[in-house]
Amino acid sequence: MAQVVIKRLTKTFPPPTKGGDPVVAIGDISLEVEGNVFASIVGPSGCGKSTLLNILSGVETPTSGTVSVTESGRPAHLGYVFQDARLLPWRTVMDNMLYVRDDGEAGETRATRYLDMVGLSHTHDMFPGQLSGGMQQRVGIARAFSVEPDLLLMDEPFSHLDAITARSLRDHLQELWSATRKTVLFVTHDVVEAVQLSDRIIVLAPGGRIFDDITIDLPHPRRATDPKVATLQAEILGRFEEMHPAPAPA
Amino acid sequence: MTAAPVALPEAPAPQGGLRRWLASPVGAQITAAVVFIGAWQLLTVIAPRVPGPAVVANFLFVEITGGPHGGIVRGQFFEHFAVTLQRFSLGLFFGFISGLLVGILIGSSSLARALLSDTVLVLLTMPAFVWAFLTTMWFGITWQAPVLTVAFSAFPFVAINVAQGVRAIAPELRNMSTAFEVGKWKQFRHLTVPAVAGYIFAGLRFAIIIGWNGILLSEWFSGQAGVGFRTRYWFDANRYRGFVGWVIVFIVFIVLVDRVILNRLQARAFRWRDQKEVDFIEIEEEQVGL
Ligand SMILES: Nc1ncnc2c1ncn2[C@@H]1O[C@H](COP(=O)(O)OP(=O)(O)OP(=O)(O)O)[C@@H](O)[C@H]1O
Ligand SMILES: [Mg+2]
Numbered sequence: 001m002a003q004v005v006i007k008r009l010t011k012t013f014p015p016p017t018k019g020g021d022p023v024v025a026i027g028d029i030s031l032e033v034e035g036n037v038f039a040s041i042v043g044p045s046g047c048g049k050s051t052l053l054n055i056l057s058g059v060e061t062p063t064s065g066t067v068s069v070t071e072s073g074r075p076a077h078l079g080y081v082f083q084d085a086r087l088l089p090w091r092t093v094m095d096n097m098l099y100v101r102d103d104g105e106a107g108e109t110r111a112t113r114y115l116d117m118v119g120l121s122h123t124h125d126m127f128p129g130q131l132s133g134g135m136q137q138r139v140g141i142a143r144a145f146s147v148e149p150d151l152l153l154m155d156e157p158f159s160h161l162d163a164i165t166a167r168s169l170r171d172h173l174q175e176l177w178s179a180t181r182k183t184v185l186f187v188t189h190d191v192v193e194a195v196q197l198s199d200r201i202i203v204l205a206p207g208g209r210i211f212d213d214i215t216i217d218l219p220h221p222r223r224a225t226d227p228k229v230a231t232l233q234a235e236i237l238g239r240f241e242e243m244h245p246a247p248a249p250a
Numbered sequence: 251m252t253a254a255p256v257a258l259p260e261a262p263a264p265q266g267g268l269r270r271w272l273a274s275p276v277g278a279q280i281t282a283a284v285v286f287i288g289a290w291q292l293l294t295v296i297a298p299r300v301p302g303p304a305v306v307a308n309f310l311f312v313e314i315t316g317g318p319h320g321g322i323v324r325g326q327f328f329e330h331f332a333v334t335l336q337r338f339s340l341g342l343f344f345g346f347i348s349g350l351l352v353g354i355l356i357g358s359s360s361l362a363r364a365l366l367s368d369t370v371l372v373l374l375t376m377p378a379f380v381w382a383f384l385t386t387m388w389f390g391i392t393w394q395a396p397v398l399t400v401a402f403s404a405f406p407f408v409a410i411n412v413a414q415g416v417r418a419i420a421p422e423l424r425n426m427s428t429a430f431e432v433g434k435w436k437q438f439r440h441l442t443v444p445a446v447a448g449y450i451f452a453g454l455r456f457a458i459i460i461g462w463n464g465i466l467l468s469e470w471f472s473g474q475a476g477v478g479f480r481t482r483y484w485f486d487a488n489r490y491r492g493f494v495g496w497v498i499v500f501i502v503f504i505v506l507v508d509r510v511i512l513n514r515l516q517a518r519a520f521r522w523r524d525q526k527e528v529d530f531i532e533i534e535e536e537q538v539g540l
Contacts, residue, residue, distance in 0.1 A: 054425070057428070057429040058428060058429065059425045059428050059429055077431075078430070078431070080429040082422070082426065084422070086426040088423065088440065088441065088444070089522060090444040090445075090447075090520075090522040090523075091440065091444075099427075099430075099432065099436070100430040100432060101430070127522045129522065129523070147430065153429075
């Protein structure tokens with residue numbers, strides 16, 4: 001049950017070309033996420049979603065403002081699922097799991113448990129290059145859960161996958177989440193996916209500002225085909241139209 | 251690498267065993283050796299001062315077994331070879347370790363790159379004989395001269411390759427490690443080293459070949475023992491069979507090191523990559539219905 005507090009955060013990157021304008025990835029964001037919440041961050045490409053997660057995980061530093069990620073007063077442990085699997089190609093699946101947290105036998109038991117949960121119990125000794133893209137992504141998900149993080153960051157984990165694989169991984173994810181109830185920050189640009197998975201949707205607008213903050217009060221796990229989910233999806237997609245009005249039909 | 255040759259069906263039906271044998275790796279090597287020895291023999295017909303293969307083989311036999319070369323001179327082989335090998339390993343060790351460290355430094359810090367990369371480039375262009383001369387001038391006829399010649403000639407090849415490898419490490423994997431709070435030492439062992447392994451091997455290969463040349467030169471100029479010294483001894487004595495014999499020893503050694511030791515090491519280090527290749531071939535086999 002982590003607590004994420006973001007205060008007046010901005011992030012500016014140096015101009016990509018000499019003499020150009022600096023790139024504002026995050027304009028001015030203040031945000032709190034707390035408890036056993038599955039929160040999604042939705043927004044168009046380039047609005048600073050990945051940058052936000054990178055700042056939270058310590059890969060990038062803020063330009064101004066503060067972020068704190070704590071778990072009952074101490075710095076929280078993080079798990080991170082990336083857009084691509086990011087496995088070490090020279091280590092087996094099991095060794096990749098142990099790379100991020102190796103505490104002997106306990107580590108191996110945990111790794112085995114989470115690999116089982118994503119249906120990869122037969123791949124322990126295989127190298128990433130021997131797995132399909134979807135399988136690699138599942139290892140990435142198992143790896144993030146296996147460190148038993150206080151906060152789980154996920155950056156478009158399904159966007160590189162075909163629709164069928166993505167759907168089955170979403171179900172896997174919901175199962176894992178229902179079993180563990182971590183605090184999750186889930187980045188996606190797929191509103192439909194966000195509605196199916198989250199308790200809360202934070203919508204970012206271009207320029208890295210918060211556009212909307214929506215609470216979704218439906219029980220987990222949710223089926224993509226559930227009519228209540230579908231209705232809500234349509235409604236929220238409608239709100240998006242306000243941000244990017246569709247051209248009127250001719 | 252050492253992946254077993256896989257017999258995929260060739261488009262035209264293979265015509266007889268001989269052709270197929272010639273095309274196999276072992277067959278090709280043996281054929282090349284036979285052609286080479288034949289050409290060498292032919293050369294002795296045209297230029298009678300060139301010692302032929304049989305004469306040289308006989309010389310090497312006497313030299314290795316310590317028999318009499320005629321007169322009071324007896325064969326000496328292992329003592330020279332051992333001396334050279336010791337100096338070579340020591341020099342290579344120093345050159346390799348310092349190259350590795352400097353390479354990692356240059357690859358990971360832009361300050362180090364600014365300060366050191368030009369120096370390394372200058373060293374890279376320095377021919378081995380310059381080191382052989384300089385070290386002899388500094389140390390005289392001592393063991394330091396050949397050891398340092400090897401170290402100096404090996405160092406820049408390792409450094410430059412390793413630096414390139416470190417720069418090529420995927421930042422995504424680096425970020426992943428940061429996000430999961432993987433320790434610095436663990437990152438070094440399991441991310442940096444394996445990612446750079448290919449570059450380390452490339453550097454080591456060059457270093458060994460360049461260093462081996464360096465030691466021959468150094469011992470030629472300033473040795474009182476060693477392969478280079480012995481080669482010169484026969485050259486000065488106008489015994490070209492001895493000279494050619496030792497040159498052959500020199501070449502055969504380096505080829506063996508490269509083919510046997512380095513290839514083995516490399517195959518082990520890249521098990522993860524070979525695994526994939528083997529798999530790929532297996533899939534191909536399935537597809538062609540073997
Ligand atoms: N390391 C960097 N250096 C310079 N500019 C960067 C860097 N990282 C991101 N940016 C810029 O910051 C902006 C936000 O990028 P970010 O990757 O956070 O977007 P995103 O919302 O994740 O987009 P997408 O949905 O396409 O992944 C972009 O304009 C991008 O060009
Ligand atoms: Mg992104």
